[in-house]
Amino acid sequence: MTERFTGSFTQQEPIPKDGIQAAMRVLQHGRLHRYNVAEGEVGETALLEQEFAAYTGARFCLAVASGGYGMATALRAVGVKPADTVLSNAFTLAPVPGAIASLGAKVVFVGVTEGLTIDLDDLAGKIGQAKVLLLSHMRGHICDMDALMAICDDAGVIVIEDCAHTMGGGWNGLMSGRHGAMAAYSCQTYKHMNSGEGGLLITDDEELAARAVMLSGSYMLYDRHLASPAPEVFERIKYDTPNISGRMDNLRAAILRPQLRNLDAQVGRWNERYQVIEAGLRDTPGLQVIEREAAEQYVGSSIQMLLLGWSADKVGDVIARCAARGVELKWFGGEEPVGFTSTYRSWRYADAPVMPESDRILAGIVDMRVPLTFSLTDCALIARIIRAEVSAVYQSQL
Ligand SMILES: *Cc1c(COP(=O)(O)O)cnc(C)c1O
Numbered sequence: 001m002t003e004r005f006t007g008s009f010t011q012q013e014p015i016p017k018d019g020i021q022a023a024m025r026v027l028q029h030g031r032l033h034r035y036n037v038a039e040g041e042v043g044e045t046a047l048l049e050q051e052f053a054a055y056t057g058a059r060f061c062l063a064v065a066s067g068g069y070g071m072a073t074a075l076r077a078v079g080v081k082p083a084d085t086v087l088s089n090a091f092t093l094a095p096v097p098g099a100i101a102s103l104g105a106k107v108v109f110v111g112v113t114e115g116l117t118i119d120l121d122d123l124a125g126k127i128g129q130a131k132v133l134l135l136s137h138m139r140g141h142i143c144d145m146d147a148l149m150a151i152c153d154d155a156g157v158i159v160i161e162d163c164a165h166t167m168g169g170g171w172n173g174l175m176s177g178r179h180g181a182m183a184a185y186s187c188q189t190y191k192h193m194n195s196g197e198g199g200l201l202i203t204d205d206e207e208l209a210a211r212a213v214m215l216s217g218s219y220m221l222y223d224r225h226l227a228s229p230a231p232e233v234f235e236r237i238k239y240d241t242p243n244i245s246g247r248m249d250n251l252r253a254a255i256l257r258p259q260l261r262n263l264d265a266q267v268g269r270w271n272e273r274y275q276v277i278e279a280g281l282r283d284t285p286g287l288q289v290i291e292r293e294a295a296e297q298y299v300g301s302s303i304q305m306l307l308l309g310w311s312a313d314k315v316g317d318v319i320a321r322c323a324a325r326g327v328e329l330k331w332f333g334g335e336e337p338v339g340f341t342s343t344y345r346s347w348r349y350a351d352a353p354v355m356p357e358s359d360r361i362l363a364g365i366v367d368m369r370v371p372l373t374f375s376l377t378d379c380a381l382i383a384r385i386i387r388a389e390v391s392a393v394y395q396s397q398l
Contacts, residue, residue: 005326005382011373012194015255022254032249035221044253050226051260056175058202060209061227063248064216067164067186070199071099074160074182077211080105085130089118090344090358092136096162097347109344111358116290117143127155136162139304142296145171145179167192168267170297177202193259195252206233217245267299273370273379274300280383286394301370308364314393321389327382333363
């Protein structure tokens, strides 16, 4: 009998009960705007910022409308101007080069390794081309952050981290997002905390924090924040920082606060699932699992595998055969962007030169979501299906 998987790859867990109750309280009192607070009341958004700052160990935190907005705000806060160049990953998702393009700046792509992290040799070669690196920890793969920071610090390049897939992860004991000058996280439905849309921005730098708060649309109400710099810092920047509204609201923050309390436990559950799938895929002929560094504290909310050297047709066969058995795989090597997968070549506004070594790797990247609604038994079944179909197609091409 051919095994089939019947679960959904896009079904999230429900919002925790205390999140629903907190959301109901906000709906009942009606004060959804973050600055709309009663006398003596502290809003949910300000509390979320305080709690996320404490969770990451950052001095300052700002909650915003999306992860993409957080990245663009960070780029503005560090002073990126139209026509500036910004270094970023060739392997990432569209909102990353999009954040750079939203400022009228130009992206210079840096290649990807077989570990699916940024290619540090390529970075070192291009480091003189920009003053800022928007580093995307794409699909939760964290490069050697000590080596990366040494390259960037030597060159005076400011690092902004895109932690959409590493919330709760870390490198060498330091939380992901704590190496660079600023870091942006996403609270969109498919990330590690779910408020539909939303984002968080952290930094230790008081001037960057103040600029980000002003940029997000604080008017002059920044004293209602709990994880922001002192008023005198705002005095220095308030006349030359535009308001580009992108605040979070109290309803979303109410939903997120209980999820933050539960985040470490969720990370553990993701990694259990990830490890079952990885173990089931290891040593499949023709398939390469992505090896993790010991220093990498990853969050296995998705899993990637490499079908290196395979033709597009054969990768397509694997994806179709797995889909026929209920397993949804995505491919990053396609010529046309499909769903959330696209490559640097699809972002034609960036006008990037061809990167043959990255193209070779991108052409082999197969990607799968690991929702927490999967059981460990589901994960073992999914791995058996992928293994069988990869093996069948691989043998047919020998
Ligand atoms: C989702 C995502 C973002 C942006 O998050 P939004 O909240 O959707 O704007 C940024 N980078 C990566 C790698 C992402 O997957």
